[in-house]
Amino acid sequence: MIATSELAKAAKQAFEYVKAQPDIQECEVFAAADGALLTRVNYTSHIPCNGVEEPKSTESYGIGIQAAVKTPDGITIGFGSEPSDLTLEGAKRALGKARQGAVRDPEFHSLPRPTGEPRTLADYHDPKLLHVQDEGLVEAGWKVVTGALRTFMASSRLAELAGSEAAMKRLGLILGGDVTMLQERVAIVSTHMPTVQVDESTLIMGFLTAMVEARNAKGSGWSTGTRLDHFTDEAGVDAATNAIQAIGGERVRSGDYTVIFGKQPVTDILNNLVLPACTASSFYSSSTPFVGKLGKPVASPLLTIYDHGAMPGFMGSKGITCEGLPTGRTDLIRNGVLVGCLTNWYEAQRLLRDARITEKLGVEAAAARSALLPRNGFRFGAGGGRQFDMPPGIAASNVVVEGAESSSLDELIAKVRNGLYVGRIWYTYPINGLRAGDFTCTVVGDSFIIKDGRLAAPIKANAIRINDNFIRLLAHIVGITKDVKGTLVWAADEVVYAPEVAVTGVHLDEIAGFMEDLT
């Protein structure tokens, strides 16, 4: 992998060249090297399999240049990149593409400028994760597989159901998922921040799903971390344990229920609904249900949500954004009131100058300024990594959900008394568009019926669909637990440090009755 010092040297050399060009008004050079190592797991006791299905990796490095170009028709802004070439020749090719693609954008005012906030996170990566060898990649996958297999083998419940150890495989034991390691190195320098800044980040995550398929029982396990030494078989063990606990799932009738959403559903709802609604570009395009509501209540006073990209030890942390600005804490919803947006420099600048800002945000520019600090300009892509070949977009980093009156999960279950604990949902989409707030999803595992203040029985997987509205959900929160865990959902950029959240009146519909009679 390309050394950070090489990226820094290349960025500086490119910057000196580009800024010296007479037609360049301002410019930004972003050099990056990314490695994504991923071991995909597929174990099935009843179908021939490889166990570790795909030990694989992708690598890329290169240089990206944003340039504001002086032309007879005014200033144009363009972006160009060149892969696998950190020499001056590569920088010239990237600049040539930026010039060629430059357009007159009336909403472009400048490239990012310092915000006055200091950088607080440096030297936080794990050097071991930057040097994982082929064998280490494969071993990480088998570590979670063997964790799950040991758990299955040790289960007296499974042995009893199967009748013998030899027959256990006929229960249809499944383990799927992956172990992913990301290695990210970046260097950035620009007209308004002319000292080269560098950042190195590493992370490792495991995301596993286990099933006892003959009993339609599914369980999840996951782990997130920044250090290789901390990676264990926890995710495989948890997934298998939770699948075994889900045996004997019952159907639930259609109706309105008080539901405790577990950490994964909270993360899924944030990833697909709440965070997109809190993103500056959604306000700009009038496509968020929070249009005109900055500074106004949008949720129960119990709820606080913030993004914090500089939290030491958290998996999504970075020292700087992909715009060279410090990461930090951005409050989105504080005690139920919308107080901030996720944004990058460009979106913040154009919203603050938008003639319709009062209609879009609900306040004038002066009042909106503190809510639009560009701490989330990232160039995430290709399944993770900070990509040199794209201009910055907007992405969350570590999202933390907190309650005003936090309780333990047992206390929350006791408080709900009768209802449902929903531990994993799937395909959570704003079915009528984000602004309408209507959403739907199905309950796919890790879920239980709450009766008389305790978990009484598992809920059958894939037997209920939630049909509701997330604005209504946010307003009807009645409890939030205090313990959070870094939680992932498929294809998300951010990690949500999620608690469990209880909501009243959640509408469910019973589905897929025909599966009971399928032969």
Next chain:
Amino acid sequence: MARKITTDLVDSIKEMVHHLATTHARSFAHLTYADLRIEVAEGKAAAAENGSSKFSTEDYGFAFGVRVLAGERMIAPGYFGRSLGAADLDQLEKLLKEGLEKAYRRAMANGELKATVREKFGSLGDSLMDARLHPIQVRQEVVPAECEIDPRTMVLGEMVRYTTDVSKQVGGVHAHLKYNFISTMTQLSRELFASSEGALIDQAFALTQGLCYVVAVAGETSQELYDVLGHQRGWEILERGVDEPFIKFPPFTEFARVLAGEAVELAAAPALPSTDREVAVVTDPHYNTLVSHEIIGHPVELDRVLKMETAYAGRSWLLRTLDEHQVGKPVASPLVTAYSDPSLPGYGHYKYDHEGTPARRVVHIEKGIFKGFMNSRQTAAIFGGDPNGHWKATDASLVPLIRMSNTVFAQGEGHARDIIAEVDHGYYLVGHRIPSIAESRENFRISARKVYEIRNGQLDQLYRDGGIMADTKDYLMKVDAVGSDFRLYPIPNCGKGQPMQTKKLGNGGPTMRSRARLTGAVVGRME
């Protein structure tokens, strides 16, 4: 100075790649199979918002991927992928060799650990088997792209002007249009596949697409709509539209203006009420495009059927075990036939998949009886049947998955107007919008762009924010009319895999009629 990357590069590296995949790869002691995929693309794109230019680019893509099956005690897979640049050209052979060696080391380590775990876990280790591929006919062929206006000849500045003009025209449709985003792209790509078995396949593809996203607001209600016009052709499809037997589009400007007009009309329409009971629903070809995608295409991908996507995209209700599945059983009304066909035109067209298998039509449902799955060589070796060529990746550096080609409902004999006219009371769903499908695809909820009430065989009230929800098998079994108006549409963003691969593919069908619950907006429960 680094040379320029163009799709012509493939001509100059073909023999070297063939040699690496055969002679060099075969020199590895415990290798049973290897393949190399290289992709070179030349593309251009432009974007505009609210009548202003926002972005344009002209660039190349260049990447390779390697698969190796190897092992001493057990055979296992290993992969490697990398993006490349112009500066890599002079050392391309060395980089490809390194990629092969890394994939080989991973396969070897994987095979060793597989053997160890198999020995350690008794009966639970029995299912850990050698990785095998079903045999195929090994081919060598060059497949050219089809287009009138070669993407390489398009002038980027002209694309910027065109795209910005479309955005301006869309913005002028109505004052209620608060936002529009328009993007266009055209590209030529060339894929080279070489395997240790001797395959050498060079396929080129032209692809052009226009995307329109609009937000209309009327008082307290809004409509966000988006749609794409696309085909495996050149820029001519945006300027002139498409008029083929199965694919019909107006010119892109008209396409985008119509979508904008719909958003305005819908923002002023009432929300669809939900129903607790099933009603008669007639669905148009555009809506059935997404239905065929979600409840036919995905559940017949044999990798997910064999549980390989359990943690991500889910499984399939069509198979519980290798001995317990729906093949040969009724899963739909006798009026329903559905298939995947890479020989049809559009986004799902290709001649060979990404492991060199000649692609062919595979029938999934024939007159209501379930017949079979889309597969790959690996999954065919496990489940049985010949490979039908559906193993595809979105980039050469990524590992292929089983993906749809053109997955469709076959046309019937009815006229769409008669299918509506026969309904005393029901609903007509026009255009697909947003899906949410249960994990094994046993239930679905899909919203429509427009929903009309049908009264006495006539279209009546228009509703916004509505769709239908149904259990898959029940819905398919209740189909009582299938039209002759078969259409194919592009799906630009099908997500599958880890890391997520967002793929372009084709789906379609005719007008159909069945029964389902209406799912409308959540109103009346908000306080």
